Amino acid sequence: MGIRAVFFDAEGTLLHIYPSVGAVYARVLAEFGHPVPEEELERRVRKRWPEFKRYFRDFSPEICRRTWRRIFREAVEPWLADPGEELFSAVYEAFARPDSFRLAPGTEEGLRFLRERGVKAAVLSNWDERLFRVLEAFGLDRYFERVFVACERGFGKPEPEFYLLACAEMAVQPGEALMIGDDPELDCEAALRVGLRARLYRGEDIFRIIKEEVDEGAP
Structure with a gap:
């Protein structure tokens, strides 16, 4: 066959993803006036990615966006306690662009x-x-x-x-x-x-x- x-x-x-998830996060954070060490952020994302992947158990447009918001919030938590919806939306859209x-x-x-x-x-x-x-x-x-x-x-x-x-x-x-x-x-x-x-x-x-x-x- x-x-x-x-x-x-x-x-x-x-x-x-280019150059990395952490780098894209850090770029957008910097645009919003929140400088974060790119390499440290990337290491945190990589370390927690197996755990983050398990968050995707149910699927719908709303659930998926909520899950990505949770992942972003937990990834940047050591540097920013409450990223807010505007910042998250900018990060979310960054991963819809071909330059990422x-x-x-x-x-x-x-x-x-x-x-x-x-x-x-x-x-x-x-x-x-x-x-x-x-x-x-x-x-x-x-x-x-x-x-x-x-x-x-x-x-x-x-x-x-x-x-x-x-x-x-x-x-x-x-x-x-x-x-x-x-x-x-x-x-x-x-x-x-x-x-x-x-x-x-x-x-x-x-x-x-x-x-x-x-x-x-x-x-």
């Missing part, structure tokens, strides 16, 4: 390769509506038949229904779909459990991964 669709994780796979991201190497080349081969492409992400804006800003939206966003759909990875919904809307069987992502559990193990193929992304060239997987899975 050949690969008829490739599903991509977004942040950490196709998109990489870099594309993974080989992204556009890989997506063009899929189009030329007639293989469908989609994004499966636990992010929110900002993802649509970032993809459009980079000109990537034209490559994807669907963008499945947990905070808009009401559920996300690692729920089996999220992957099965993607397969159904893309009109492929699970065994005909490949999931590429950087999270061993959310992107790979969960996908494999419902019958998809999966490839753990570790910073390689996206085009090389796609070509290798599609050529290997060709009928």
